[in-house]
Amino acid sequence: MEELKELICKTHCIFYKENKKEEYSCKGLIVIEDLLERGSLAKIIDELKAPLEVTFKHDRVLSEVVCRRCDFFIDGCDFRDTKCSYEAPPCGGFLVISYLTEKKIISVEDIKRLYAISYRL
Ligand code: SF4
DSSP: OHHHIIIIIIHHOTTOOTTOOOSSOOHHHHHHHHHTTSHHHHHHHHTOOSSOOOOOTTHHHHHHHTGGGSTTSSSSOGGGSTTOOSOSOOOHHHHHHHHHHHTTSSOHHHHHHHTTOOSOO
8 A cells, every 4th residue: 555655646646745644545545456456557557647637527426436435525625525616636546546537548337346336326
């Protein structure tokens, strides 16, 4: 996980602070960790350069599959604030997931399958 934090949080997360230990977990990072079990993704993620351009076109589904399960969802993520209009950035993990889905490197269905979510979102 420490290596992944370097790769995702340090490179892509605006909230990252060196040596800061978080008591809670950002679900974006956990989803990336689960996705990385697919070997082919590791190299792609490793080569992503910040800043990533995203449009959040899959946000409706990703907010349910990723953010709703995040420790910061209720209180602690301005991006998920009900009044937010995408001016506040998401965490690095969510940014990377959004990018990978928008570039069709992974599909939203892949992520739903990962968590055995079969209902329509
Ligand atoms: S964008 Fe916010 S709520 Fe969504 S996974 Fe990241 S920290 Fe959690």
